[in-house]
Amino acid sequence: MRRIIYTSIAAPDLDRAAMFHLLHHARSANQARGLTGVLLRADRRLLQVLEGPTWKLLAVFESIRRDVRHSNVAVIEERSIAEPTFPGWPMRYFDDRKIGDARAFFEARGEGAVSAEVEEVVRDFFVEAFAASAAQVIPSRPRAVRPSSPRPC
Numbered sequence: 001m002r003r004i005i006y007t008s009i010a011a012p013d014l015d016r017a018a019m020f021h022l023l024h025h026a027r028s029a030n031q032a033r034g035l036t037g038v039l040l041r042a043d044r045r046l047l048q049v050l051e052g053p054t055w056k057l058l059a060v061f062e063s064i065r066r067d068v069r070h071s072n073v074a075v076i077e078e079r080s081i082a083e084p085t086f087p088g089w090p091m092r093y094f095d096d097r098k099i100g101d102a103r104a105f106f107e108a109r110g111e112g113a114v115s116a117e118v119e120e121v122v123r124d125f126f127v128e129a130f131a132a133s134a135a136q137v138i139p140s141r142p143r144a145v146r147p148s149s150p151r152p153c
């Protein structure tokens with residue numbers, strides 16, 4: 001059994017509807033192959049943990065790597081594991097709006113399961129995710145436009 005963790009950048013047209021379409025297919029494909037994992041999205045940044053039987057995992061990851069719906073695929077961990085970290089989840093998904101839940105979910109399982117290096121990447125991801133979700137909750141206000149010429153008194 002093997003685990004791959006990577007980050008990537010979603011293509012501009014991978015919007016919410018396209019994402020749910022993708023997840024729908026990924027989940028049934030993963031279930032059929034005995035793959036499990038989690039996909040996180042913060043703005044356009046993605047982080048996916050994918051695990052399962054080695055050859056099935058590598059074959060699916062080859063398709064994922066070539067998928068034009070994202071780019072800049074960077075593997076941050078690939079190693080063999082004794083047991084899946086996310087058993088029972090054909091592909092759990094959390095986006096900006098659910099990022100607090102994602103962190104709790106990770107903390108409950110990830111403790112000690114991944115290397116310090118990976119933990120750092122995941123932590124950075126969450127920091128950016130919280131910033132992205134805060135920006136959505138509190139949209140930045142348009143700046144007040146100052147009159148360019150002095151106002152008549």
Ligand SMILES: Cc1cc2nc3c(=O)[nH]c(=O)nc-3n(C[C@H](O)[C@H](O)[C@H](O)COP(=O)(O)O)c2cc1C
Pocket residue numbers: 022025026027029030039046048050060063064065067069070091
């Ligand atoms: C961010 C991202 C995550 C994906 N995750 C999975 C996944 O977990 N399982 C899966 O089967 N396909 C996943 N896909 C889709 C694959 O890239 C690919 O479309 C799918 O494996 C079908 O490939 P095929 O047409 O070559 O069989 C993902 C795609 C993207 C862009």
